[in-house]
């Protein structure tokens with residue numbers, strides 16, 4: 001009995017240290033890849049791109065879900081230009097991974113998929129809202145709490161950036177969507 005208990009404890013410890021090491025290794029890898037790209041001039045970090053004058057974001061908030069489930073993010077884009085603006089990427093210094101998602105409904109079932117391009121109509125607006133387009137944010141930095149504001153940067157196809165300040169809200173915040181559906185990913 002004693003031996004079994006020790007072995008279980010040991011394997012739990014092992015799993016914890018493996019996942020910590022794994023996270024550290026992927027951090028190292030991604031920062032190495034990042035520096036390499038930057039040095040080669042192939043990609044400029046989104047946060048260093050010029051800010052778009054035509055496209056702005058407002059009303060951004062994040063529904064914080066306890067890890068490991070991802071959190072959902074919602075906001076409104078406004079486009080004053082006379083042509084559509086295309087969002088092609090998103091990132092945040094406070095989350096290891098941010099994606100644009102779309103919820104679609106088919107035969108009474110709803111499903112989410114990652115989208116790589118989202119168009120904001122000319123002279124119009126586009127809502128990222130529950131049941132539609134939304135952000136999926138994974139691996140928040142330690143210590144993020146309800147009431148904090150975090151920066152989320154969007155890349156536009158024209159090489160500009162749209163910056164949003166998003167308020168962290170409790171999972172109980174009204175939303176109309178159980179973002180727990182993300183657990184299925």
Ligand SMILES: [Cu+2]
Nearest residue numbers: 101112136182
């Ligand atoms: Cu989603």
